Amino acid sequence: xxxxxxxxxxxxxxxxxxxxxxxxxxxxxxxxxxxxxxxxxxxxxxxxxxxxxxxxxxxxxxxxxxxxxxxxxxxxxxxxxxxxxxxxxxxxxxxxxxxxxxxxxxxxxxxxxxxxxxxxxxxxxxxxxxxxxxxxxxxxxxxxxxxxxxxxxxxxxxxxxxxxxxxxxxxxxxxxxxxxxxxxxxxxxxxxxxxxxxxxxxxxxxxxxxxxxxxxxxxxxxxxxxxxxxxxxxxxxxxxxxxxxxxxxxxxxxxxxxxxxxxxxxxxxxxxxxxxxxxxxxxxxxxxxxxxxxxxxxxxxxxxxxxxxxxxxxxxxxxxxxxxxxxxxxxxxxxxxxxxxxxxxxxxxxx
Numbered sequence: 001x002x003x004x005x006x007x008x009x010x011x012x013x014x015x016x017x018x019x020x021x022x023x024x025x026x027x028x029x030x031x032x033x034x035x036x037x038x039x040x041x042x043x044x045x046x047x048x049x050x051x052x053x054x055x056x057x058x059x060x061x062x063x064x065x066x067x068x069x070x071x072x073x074x075x076x077x078x079x080x081x082x083x084x085x086x087x088x089x090x091x092x093x094x095x096x097x098x099x100x101x102x103x104x105x106x107x108x109x110x111x112x113x114x115x116x117x118x119x120x121x122x123x124x125x126x127x128x129x130x131x132x133x134x135x136x137x138x139x140x141x142x143x144x145x146x147x148x149x150x151x152x153x154x155x156x157x158x159x160x161x162x163x164x165x166x167x168x169x170x171x172x173x174x175x176x177x178x179x180x181x182x183x184x185x186x187x188x189x190x191x192x193x194x195x196x197x198x199x200x201x202x203x204x205x206x207x208x209x210x211x212x213x214x215x216x217x218x219x220x221x222x223x224x225x226x227x228x229x230x231x232x233x234x235x236x237x238x239x240x241x242x243x244x245x246x247x248x249x250x251x252x253x254x255x256x257x258x259x260x261x262x263x264x265x266x267x268x269x270x271x272x273x274x275x276x277x278x279x280x281x282x283x284x285x286x287x288x289x290x291x292x293x294x295x296x297x298x299x300x301x302x303x304x305x306x307x308x309x310x311x312x313x314x315x316x317x318x319x320x321x322x323x324x325x326x327x328x329x330x331x332x333x334x335x336x337x338x339x340x341x342x343x344x345x346x347x348x349x350x351x
Contacts, residue, residue, distance in 0.1 A: 005035060014222075022221065022303055026184075030201075040149065040162050118152040124165075127302030129278075137172030137177065144299040145200070166198040168279055171213075185237050189216045195229075195274050202295060206237045209275040234275060283321040290315040290339075290350070299301055301326045308351040312339045 008025045011017040017025070124130050124142045131141040135152070136159055142148060144322035154160075159179045163326025171179045173192025181188040183199035185206040193213020199206045208217055210229040217227045217235050229235060277284040283300050285293050291313040294305040303326055305312050317339045321329050330341050330348065342349050 009039060013042065019221070047135070053244075119149055120152050121147060121149045123147040125302065126299045129281075134172075136174065136177075139170040139172075141168045141279060142165065143198075144302075161198055163197055165200055166278070168194070168196045168198070168276060170194045185239055186235070187218045187220065187221065188219075190214070198275075200295075200299075203239070205239060206274065207234060208233045209273075211273075211276070277320075279323060284319075286318050287316050288318070289313065290317065290337075293317055294350075297326070297329065301329075303346050303348055305348045305350065308349055309339075312350045315339060 005025075005028055008017060008021045008028075011021060012025055025039075029039055033311075045085075061266070062188070122130065122132060122142060124138070124144055124146050126145045128144055129142060131139070133139055134150070134238065136154065138159075140148060143166035146163070146167060148161055148163050148167060150159075154177070155195040157177065159174070159177055160182065161180070162182045164183070169179075169181070169190075171190050171192050171194070175191055179190050179192075180195055183191075183197065183206060184201065185199060186208060188208055190213065193215060194211045195213070195215055196209040196211070197207070198209075205336060208229065210217065210231055210233055212231050215229050217229065218236065227235060251334055272280075272282075272284070274284045276287065283296060285296070291307070294307070297303070317333055317336060319332065319336075321332075324332065326348070327343065330343075333339075334341065340351050
């Protein structure tokens, strides 16, 4: 890992990252899956431990001490100090320009975490869903092509998980141990409630949909702003394209609540909520462009869809798929809009 990567990671964790550095960090992780995985480990370690320290020196000393304990257990002689800690720095901050020091500190933290805490990873592939009960009694349903990671033994003060993709949570209530979901573009804090989170890296938005209870959402780029959702409300964050540095993240603003909108029903007087229809094995779409629908169909059917004509991407569709094969689904779409397609093994070519 490069020194620059470690430098901007620690600035991100400490809340001192600039918008330009945040874009740089997102770009690095989008290009390197190893860096992205390393970053998630750092975030989890930081979330569980940073509140115990007054400054970077104390954090370093604690990490060094724990690594020595680990080495003793393994029968290895005690390590000499890896470096001199940075002194005279404010809480949760490091001096800019000491990238090597920062790199070693975070590496030590990541090393300690990966050896002393077992990570649980639940995942699904395209075309698959999974439901399981976590150790604390929380019920989770993962949609296709999704991953949830968390420590096997939650710390005393919180229950923190990391989501990529989409999941429905029915959280076991514990007022003394809040449940926190981290995604790339939002963090959701709850005590006990039922809600849906959608955070696919290749989609244009990240969504939190609340069915009952209450949740508190923060955005990493503005952690001081806390958005409280009530039942039947949804928060939508429009994600910047990772390859377009001129775009910035924005939050949809509707109704009287900043950044909030209401649940989407398939049709007027219909009781089916589109945001959670996947739980009933229904792929529901309403005035959705073909490019966006194609991404969802790829996950739903475990296929690949390629457009050879740009104009076809903008076609819009409304409907419900429930039990249809991919051939039947394409035929139904073809009946409503003018496009052609051919099926080549597991790839669909739209032209």
